[in-house]
Amino acid sequence: MVEERILKRFEEMLKLGDQVLATRRSPSPGHITSDFVDVQLANQWFASSLNLLVRVLSESSEHYKAMQRQYADYPKWPNAQQAYGILKAAHEDVQAGALFEIRSIVAAELFDDFLEQGKALLAAGYFAPAAVVVGSVLEDGLRKLCAKHSIALSDKPKLDGMNSALAKASIYNVLTQKKITALAGIRNDAAHGKWDTFSSADVESMMQWTADFMQKHFS
Template sequence: MTSDFVDVQIANRWLTSCLSLFGRVFGEDSAHYKRLNEQFPSYPKWPNVEQAYGVLLAAIDDFEKEALFSIKQLIEAEVFDEFLDQAEQLHSSGYFQPAAVVAGSVLEDGLRKLCGQHNVTLPDRPKLDWMNSELAKVGAYNKLIQKKVTALADIRNNAAHGNWGEFTSEDVTAMIRDIRDFMCRYFA
């Protein structure tokens, strides 16, 4: 049984919480957010709440079907790209050693996420080389990619441990390019 009466305070609180959640998860330009926002008049009535509840159910359904996974991947790709842009900026400012550390961190985080996608159980403190080896074993990528990742990891490790003479500025230029290619291939 429905009625036209709805507690305006409770309804507004609930709708505001839903809008906040949708804005963070889907973005304010998403269909979920816009549709829910349409149900948010000054004085919500029962039909508005019922329709808003339907939008919430649709969002839950999309989440359970992993329709949001692509949104999550897009966000991760954007974050990876921003860090690689920072590495390029450091490099162009003459700080190629810190640029290698930043770029290497992107690679390491990407490998960690790939392990999750391929059901590789990570130890407490997984090493980059270990993740690389495990990902090749489960077929996430082939031996050629594994070797490239090993070479990139070597530059990162030398940079992180202050072994500046083991790599050049040109190596870091190629490293950033190769990591960007790797991330685009596996996270685009």
């Protein structure tokens, strides 16, 4: 899963950080400066770690900004030591579920995968199966949106119930609620073989609206 890959990447970066710290060496006698680390390895580690943090937590996160401050043209031991602590803290926060951003990334990537499946089905002329796939993406998106905003759900929540709860909590307006109800109707008709009630153009519009909705709430 995407979340597991992200956590694994954090672990890889921490191991690389251990290697960087292990290259610590003191300056030559007579030189008053901080201890050194291997510059090439340190630069590789900093660049990869910053890329991971911006991907998972965004440039506005405190972890990313703190790590960025330690990234010097010629990183030394104190920079690497501070950066390692920052990366470790970010890893622990993600493991503890203290950050929602990782869930947004997981959701966004899964949505993208399924929407691509829907596009492929639609392009091949299978607009009914495409409607079922896109409808499932929308329903799963509502479930994740409820979790994001701490809206309590039953063990097996229905789309209508989630839609109503999200609108009631002002996560989106009544017009959006009605649109989702209409799209759910297309999905249900597709699933029950009522293919004469909607067209390929309806499914294409459904797909675009769903993609825009996900982008708005999970980016």
